[in-house]
Amino acid sequence: MPSSLLLRCALALLSLAASSPALARDMRAGGKMLLTGGVSSVEGAAGGGLATWSLIAGNETKDGIGAKAHVTYLALPDFDLTTGGVAIGIKDRVELSYARQRFDTRAAGAALGLGRGFTFAQDIYGLKLRVIGDAVYDQDKLLPQISIGVQHKRANRGAVIRAIGGRHTAGTDFYVAATKVLLSRSLVLDATLRVTKANQLGLLGFGGDRRDAYRPQFEGSAGVLLARNLLVGAEFRTRPSNLGFAREQHGADLFAAWSLSKNVAVTAAYADLGDIATVQDQRGLFLSLQGSL
Amino acid sequence: MISLFLAALLAPQATLQEDPVEPYVQRDANAGAKPFAGHAMLDAFHGRAGIDRVVDDLVARNVADPRISDIFKAQDLVRLRRTLKEQFCYILGGGCAYTGRDMASSHKDLGLQVADFNALVDNLQKAMNAEKVSYWAQNRLLAKLAPMKRTTVVR
Numbered sequence: 001m002p003s004s005l006l007l008r009c010a011l012a013l014l015s016l017a018a019s020s021p022a023l024a025r026d027m028r029a030g031g032k033m034l035l036t037g038g039v040s041s042v043e044g045a046a047g048g049g050l051a052t053w054s055l056i057a058g059n060e061t062k063d064g065i066g067a068k069a070h071v072t073y074l075a076l077p078d079f080d081l082t083t084g085g086v087a088i089g090i091k092d093r094v095e096l097s098y099a100r101q102r103f104d105t106r107a108a109g110a111a112l113g114l115g116r117g118f119t120f121a122q123d124i125y126g127l128k129l130r131v132i133g134d135a136v137y138d139q140d141k142l143l144p145q146i147s148i149g150v151q152h153k154r155a156n157r158g159a160v161i162r163a164i165g166g167r168h169t170a171g172t173d174f175y176v177a178a179t180k181v182l183l184s185r186s187l188v189l190d191a192t193l194r195v196t197k198a199n200q201l202g203l204l205g206f207g208g209d210r211r212d213a214y215r216p217q218f219e220g221s222a223g224v225l226l227a228r229n230l231l232v233g234a235e236f237r238t239r240p241s242n243l244g245f246a247r248e249q250h251g252a253d254l255f256a257a258w259s260l261s262k263n264v265a266v267t268a269a270y271a272d273l274g275d276i277a278t279v280q281d282q283r284g285l286f287l288s289l290q291g292s293l
Numbered sequence: 294m295i296s297l298f299l300a301a302l303l304a305p306q307a308t309l310q311e312d313p314v315e316p317y318v319q320r321d322a323n324a325g326a327k328p329f330a331g332h333a334m335l336d337a338f339h340g341r342a343g344i345d346r347v348v349d350d351l352v353a354r355n356v357a358d359p360r361i362s363d364i365f366k367a368q369d370l371v372r373l374r375r376t377l378k379e380q381f382c383y384i385l386g387g388g389c390a391y392t393g394r395d396m397a398s399s400h401k402d403l404g405l406q407v408a409d410f411n412a413l414v415d416n417l418q419k420a421m422n423a424e425k426v427s428y429w430a431q432n433r434l435l436a437k438l439a440p441m442k443r444t445t446v447v448r
Contacts, residue, residue: 026448031408033415061407063448092407137443139436183436186429227428228418 029293030262031061034229036136036181037089039257039267040070040290043151043201044085044099045126047177049255049269049286050237051219053190054147054177056130057097058089059262059292065090070099072288074271078108078279085124095149097126103203108279114160120203122155128177135179144180144189151175153202164277165243166205167212171197186225188233194219199242200276208242215240221255229259235269249274253286265290311372317394324380324391325444326437334385337430338421341387348377350420351413360412364403384437400445410442 038055041047046057046068058066066089074081085099102121109118128149135145151173155161158169175194182189195214197206207213217240223233234254241248255269269286276282329335338344352374356365365373376393383391393399403409414435421431 026406028406028408031406031411033411061411063406063408137439139439141440183432183439186432225428225432 026063027065028061029064030059030066031064032059032066032092033136034259034262035225035231035257035265037066037068037292038179039265040068040072040085040087040288042072042074042081042083042099042101043124043126044070044083044087044097045128045149045151046087046089046095046097047192048190048221048223048233048235048257049253049267049271049288050235050251051190051221052128052149052151052175052177052192052194053221054128054130054133054145054179054192055135056089056092056095056128056147057087057292058095060089060092062092066293068290068292070288070290072267072286074284074286076273076276076282076284079106079276079282080104087126093130095126095128095147097124097128099124099126101201101203103200105277108277112277112279120155120157120160122153122202124202125152126150133178135181136183139181139183144178146176146178149175149177153198153206155202155205158205161199161205164204164245165209166199167207167209167242168197169205171202171206173198173202181225188221188223188225188231190221192219193217196240197242198240200239200248204243204277206242209244211240211242223255223257231257246278247275255286263292265292311375312369314372314394317398319390319392321383321391323393323395324383325396325441326384328384329386329433329437331386334430334433335387338381338385338426338434339424341382341389343424343426344381344385344387345378347417347420347424347426348374348381350423351417352377354416354419355413358412358416361409364405364409381434385434396441396444401447403445404448405446406448407442407446410446414438 037057038046038053041052045052046055047053057068060066068087072083082102087097089095105118110116128147130147133143133145154170173194173196177192179190194217199205217238219237221235223231237251239248251273253269253271257267259265267288271286272283379389379391382389
């Protein structure tokens with residue numbers, strides 16, 4: 001079970017931290033600068049809205065452990081996507097995350113032959129490791145903060161996924177994320193390369209009748225800091241199109257992330273996810289509430 | 294006669310106010326950042342007078358801040374204010390000489406953690422807001438100061 005694997009990883013890291021008296025003595029909570037833990041992406045990792053960033057979730061510095069919880073609601077013309085999740089940041093180095101996505105087909109479910117209000121869901125278990133660089137402090141270097149990560153996703157509608165040509169109900173994404181705050185220009189930039197087989201983030205399974213191979217995909221964000229607690233910007237994300245019955249398109253959004261306090265942040269976005277399962281032009285409002293320690 | 298009297302009155306005070314420090318080589322490079330070219334940044338901080346207000350406010354906020362006030366208890370605040378004003382003035386292109394120690398040696402015994410550094414940045418942002426320095430100019434200065442985390446945070 002991936003959840004117990006993640007738990008074991010977390011416990012091992014925690015015991016490593018606790019077993020060193022020098023480290024334990026200096027442990028302290030909080031202390032990260034506003035927004036430098038990112039906000040919560042739709043897959044539960046610290047990021048923007050659509051893109052996963054290299055920043056580590058939570059308010060902790062390298063001397064502590066932090067956490068973040070989020071709920072996100074994306075209202076599209078014919079579907080709703082609701083996500084809730086938690087992330088733990090360990091020493092601003094390792095991030096463990098869990099998110100559950102619920103995709104409600106509402107009336108479109110009947111048109112697609114699934115039944116009105118038919119709902120797809122998936123669990124996403126994430127692990128992110130910061131490898132090199134510092135997005136915030138290395139202002140005299142071009143090197144961004146680079147993290148590598150995995151997201152293991154388990155979708156719940158195996159029968160439907162197989163019926164529409166999907167090959168697997170579980171899949172694992174691997175990514176490299178590079179994030180940089182350019183303070184002298186008040187910019188926040190991210191570029192992330194993800195290899196994935198996921199159809200509609202994984203809600204419609206992994207791989208398909210058109211293609212069942214890992215493909216590199218790009219996701220990125222560019223934002224400008226308008227105030228110390230307000231970031232506005234745009235995101236773009238490419239996605240594979242593995243299923244023969246419906247093409248999958250790229251996603252994009254315009255977002256504003258507002259930090260109300262060091263513990264509470266809100267992200268609002270206008271997102272365009274293109275056609276979903278033959279239903280065209282799915283654009284709508286994205287609203288996310290996050291609490292962090 | 295009067296000026297001599299005043300000089301005699303003021304001189305001992307000036308020397309009394311700052312504690313003696315171990316000798317070191319004075320040079321602008323000790324400021325830990327290269328200065329901005331041109332006058333835009335100095336103007337954004339409202340000149341030398343504005344820089345002085347920001348530094349005085351910053352030191353006052355740090356001393357009153359429960360997160361980091363302990364760090365400042367044993368410090369020579371008179372010298373700190375003077376060298377910080379010189380450092381900001383030098384970096385912001387105000388043409389001052391920086392006569393303080395370098396960042397590594399002036400912070401080596403403080404045992405600073407990242408959270409302390411960030412608390413000071415937080416206070417500096419508040420002080421710059423109080424001086425109505427534009428957010429863009431604030432970030433340009435912070436971009437010069439941020440790499441100092443590497444030399445000042447030792448824990």
